[in-house]
Amino acid sequence: MKKQTSRAVLVVVALAFILPLMIILLWSVTVSWPFPDLFPREFGLRGLAQIFEEGSRALESLYTSVKISLWVTILTLMITIPGGKALGIYDFPGKAFIKIFALAPLIISPVAIGMGIHSTFIRLGLTNTELGVVLIHIVPGIPYGIRIFTNIFELVGNQLEEQGKVLGANSFQVFFHITLPTILPGLISAGSMIFIISFSQYFLTFLIGGGSVITFPLMMVPYIQSGDRTMAASYSAVFIVVTLCGLLAIEKVLKLYYSKSSGIAGAFYTRKKVKS
Amino acid sequence: MFGVKKTQLTPYIYLLPVISILLFVFTLGLVMSIFQSIGVHGDSGFENLTVEYYREVFRSGGFRSGLFFSLRVSLISTGIAVIIGVGLAYLLVMQQREWKILQILLKLPIIVPHLVAAFIIFTLFSQSGILARIGVLLGLMEHPREFPGLIFDRQGVGVILAYVWKGTPFIFLIVYQVLRSIHGEMVEAARNLGAKGKDLFFEIFLPLSIPSVFSTFIILFAFSFGSYEIPFLLGPTSPRALPVLAYVEYIHPDWMNRPYAMAMNMVLAGISVFLVWLYHWVFKKFRRHNWEGRSR
Amino acid sequence: MSEILFDRISKHYDKEETIKNLTLKIEDGEIISLLGPSGCGKTTTLKILAGLVNPDFGTVYMDGINVNPLPAEKRGAVIVFQDHRLFPHMTVGGNIEFGLRMQKVPKRTRREKVEEMLKFMELEEHGGKFPDQISGGQKQRAAIARSLIINPKVLLLDEPFSNLDQRLKEEMRSFIVEIQKKLKITTILVTHDKEDALMTSKKIGVMFQGELKQYGTPEELYEEPSSIEVAKFFGEVNEFSIDHEDEHRIHTYLGAFNKTRLSMKRGVYYSKLLVRPEAVEIYYEEHSENMISGLVMERIYAGEKTYYSILCGERILKASVVGNCHWNEGQRVFLKIEGKNTMLVK
């Protein structure tokens, strides 16, 4: 009986967090929804139609957004995997300091950093370019990457890599055939987190992108600020769905890639795979 | 001999890319912000070095009440998020099933940007929001003004609600992973030694998950303490949260206001760093006392 | 301090039956071993007794009382897990104190008992350390201390030695035997090491795939195994089919053996004769009747003894001789097997 109570509590509380999202879905197809109606009075597709109309700016910005976020994800992973490995496996002077330093962007808001670096970026010609936007997006993702990979390397160590080496794999082979697949779960969760952070960046994007780099949040935020709920909700709904798809895609692609890469014999023998 | 050098250098080589980016973008950005806040502009050099901006920031009453408001709202919202998040994680870990669906759904608030979260909270809790409408339906009220003013209120209830909504799933996910790894073995051992439901939670789950709860707390706290979107949209007209004050100064079209914005940002960052350090310190103390105390 | 009865217990996970109709009685104050290969259900049996796993069928009795409905914390059957499972966030002292704290024993009493237990376990100096600051043997002792302090009715040791190296293991083994003798706690020792089982226990149960194959004294199990599997579990055996038997003797192609009272049961039909390597004696000459001639195929020196593989007819016989004996490979030797050192199985 107690178990049932706790299950009920669990479900109710969880729903309390999930159900508010339905508001977004409802509003995105709502024309009018006055007080005290519990459900919209009139439905319409004004918002979604605008986003999905042919040649729409929204879709274009969506493409830019996905492109930038994927680059950010890849680059951030590329720098935080070795960083996390160094912190997770080796002992060396200055480790404690670097650990804290790498987490600093969590504590000091990237907004302040962005404001500070703006003039430097201008001088270097990085503003108004996708490269500049990608570069600035990397910063808030670093702490997550470093944290996750440090933990995972502390856990898995470098035993499998050593094994790979003695079996004749060179450093590249070891990295692609062994390191990456063994940290796959961390890769997915860090990748997702970095993608989310980059994909929802507004302030840093407009600051550094200066309007030449128009990402989806740049289109969405004015609507949210203007209070046009139908438009805001439509954009938000698309935003959420695309993010989810992005995350799923990251996960699926990585998993697929590594189930394939486990060797010809791996693939060859997989069909015999037995469920344990 | 070469080999020895190589092994000693390896970790630094691995760290080089990430540290370079951090130094180039993060540290440089921070230093530039500090420069701007003490009156050093692009071309003017160090001539008009001044702490006047800081002095003025501290002098203003809005700053002090804003600081207090920000601290209170961040602490309360993060605290609530931690309690609910840990509770949820505990309840889920005690179930036989994993409830993958529930886990996936609970991830959704994490991917919702803060602005959208503010929008959702507004639609739910404003005086004509969904809850008020349910109130009408139940015959508890008739007019919006009878519904308690949760949004724009002085206590920052709306802001807290939004942060709780965003933060709880984050805490939940991280703590759940930890708890699940604890679950099997340690719980069996503790039950076997006579621990029951409540004991399990307070003796095993909580202490073992404390480090990750703690670091998640810091992340969330620092985030809510430093961001402006939610308090700007859901907070009271006065007092204004600190990041909102800084933001308003920053977007002020007159460039002359920028040093104030930077000064406020630096004060914000300084306070964050200090609080994180303080919390860290207290946490360590607490841990030593609590755990070693039991050994005697 | 409790008599235990497993009464026709069954348990399955998923589709597989992990425990099959297990019936097992343990006398009050006795120490027994459960032996069996990995995955045969030993740990599960302990968990069922401790109340951490509920059986699908059957009843567990402690002192004649059905304890099926009792939750784990009320049974007083404490497991010391193989991987010790010390709580990493508590000191050694805190770990040992844990059970008492759960029972809401007053602080002062608790402290006294912990001190006493630390002394008893020779851990006085380590009470304030955390588990990751002490050695493997100390961890194991701390885990045992943590269980003993709450005066368990039954002590369940789940492979307590398997993570220790040889010397520590021997130390711990005699330590446990000692404690058990002193405190007279009903104890079940789970192991997959024959020596552990043979040297510590009053009785041994051998499990295979969820079934209790044989239950008896160490001597019974070693000398009168009920099946080849059980016999093999206690060491290598030479296996011979029985050709036929007459009143006094059993005939195999190796020759005839005297029937001994010890190993024969009336009305049972035996099909195999088993001989352990150490029961095979090797001589230069055929000095008595019933000796078998053979050719040394292989000699493996193992310090305390030397192993030989000897070709007799078409069969290879395994023999072991204490000390460093020098029958060489290729040498012709004569083997003698005493009837009383043989075993018969169905």
Add this chain to the structure above:
Amino acid sequence: MSEILFDRISKHYDKEETIKNLTLKIEDGEIISLLGPSGCGKTTTLKILAGLVNPDFGTVYMDGINVNPLPAEKRGAVIVFQDHRLFPHMTVGGNIEFGLRMQKVPKRTRREKVEEMLKFMELEEHGGKFPDQISGGQKQRAAIARSLIINPKVLLLDEPFSNLDQRLKEEMRSFIVEIQKKLKITTILVTHDKEDALMTSKKIGVMFQGELKQYGTPEELYEEPSSIEVAKFFGEVNEFSIDHEDEHRIHTYLGAFNKTRLSMKRGVYYSKLLVRPEAVEIYYEEHSENMISGLVMERIYAGEKTYYSILCGERILKASVVGNCHWNEGQRVFLKIEGKNTMLVK
């Protein structure tokens, strides 16, 4: 298929010296064991040879060539680790194939070789399974297969048996001996189990705290240990101080022992006489001279043998007797120790 020479190798981690001036030569095609307590530097030694760890001083030669500058992947010295380290994301087949894939061997050849290796290792049915779906023994075999397939010059086995249960362990042990004989790969077996070392190797090295204490044949190590530590590593010993010696005999308080050629070296001053439990013979009566009278204090049955603790004067002597002997506790017995079964150490 390689001769190996460790030439005055030293290595320290942090402040501690893990390997101290190690010199060790292994003949081409030989199998040797490294024995020693936990943490003495066995694994480090293997890693130095394999190129995973760089020594601080000294040189490693393979076939006379200094391999210090060669990276791990070019040395052809393959370690099979204790915890097998199969790649969890690849099937057993994929794991075995790995080394060939790294060498860019064509697909068809690879597949053939893998099939062959799977058959050789009796893993045909498990090629498509993932490591977590097979048993411990199978994992160990897969790990060895994975190393053998790339024709290593040196095979380094780091405690390959310690995670296996008794039966599997024996199986694996003879399997490795067999392979080694067949393929004649220079092999180093690291273990902390005396039987493993004694039974498998041509030579054994015993390490303590980074130093190679003794290196020789199994017989040498078991019968002529260079120190008490080494002796103890191969089993319990009874230890006696030497009172004095005359021309033919050594006198201890237990009596006098004939000096034997085997165990004496000229000009060496010995201070202790060591006797292994199995060298102590027990009798009902004093039927010859030089026998010692004692009282049975404890009898522990261990199946194959029975252990006795016997009080002689003020000292407890350990003895072991093959089979289930029935000297009972409290009984008076007479002990005989042959001089040739004793050892002398400094």
Add this chain to the structure above:
Amino acid sequence: GGHEDETKFNLEEMTWEEILEEAEGSEVRFYGWGGDQAINDWLNGFLAERILEQYGIILEWVPMNIDEILNKLQGEKQGNAVGTADMIWINGENFYTAKTNELLYGPFTEVLPNFVAYIDSEDVEVRYDFGFPTEGFEAPYGKAQFVMIYDEAQTPDPPVNHEEFLTYAKQYPGELTFPAPPDFTGSAFIRNLIYDIVGYEQFIGMEADEEVVREAIAPAIDYFKELKPYLWRSGETYPATIAQLENMFSDGEVRMVMAYNSNLVSQRISSGIFPETSTSVIFEKGTIGNGHFIAIPFNSPNKAGALVAINEILSVEVQSSKYDPENWGDLPVLNNDKLSQDERAVFNSVELGKGALPQDVLLENRLPEVPAPLVPIIDRIWMENLLD
């Protein structure tokens, strides 16, 4: 380096034809507030298509708040960088800041054929923006006038001066409010009430001195203090943005919303956001009107294109299309006297939507904005007195 010539683009030396030629096939980036779907659609649709058709110029509309745009320009100025914006939508205080900080290119209006043809360059609303001289650094884009919006079904007789407003507030306590400054609309509403209480004339040319302003608006501050307890949430707090107030109005939480766009109401009604019976009201003494403008940033990379695009925006077709509430509903800036008969007919044929006041009524009751520098001062004084 290579962009120097572009930024120092010299207008005097070019004929309009040369400018057209230069602009052809180029891309023009137009930055401005992007929170309104209708406006965005019009800009991305009608306007962009028209400019592409007529001149082969690609018009890229970039939604971004004006303060953010100015910030960006400030940053670019510090860094000496070529910009990305060619046109910005601007007025009032922001124009004041931009111009005084030399963020704008100009003067350029006299170059535009349509400016010369259709705009009365002597008109105060063209010459001044919030009392600050435009000096040809921005071209008129549209006109807005402040209105208050009520639901006729709820409020058949809406208040038309500050006394009536107070009475109305007392009658329905807690159901009236306005966004707190620095919200643009909320701040304008406060100024409207101030005008209604102390008159607008004294502010024209008033010194930007805090004491002077404080004294001038003292009666109005007293009025606000009297009003405060009857406002929504007793005036303890205010909505942060006009957007939130609009939502509250459409949800029926408050009885009034205001807009700095006289046609907003009809457009909101047709989107289904406001009730059908919504209507706009102005004070009997009039409400503040202002113009909004387009300027060219100092570092625009394509000034020729910007000029061509701005010129086109000043055409009859574009202005009338913009006037159509279906599209946007923004008041045109062309001088009626300068239009031909046919051209006037085009404007008259535009059908005003529900609830909107006709253009002539508005123009008759149009009051000028206070000088830009006064705006933040008034805001600050109001906040000091009415917020804690």
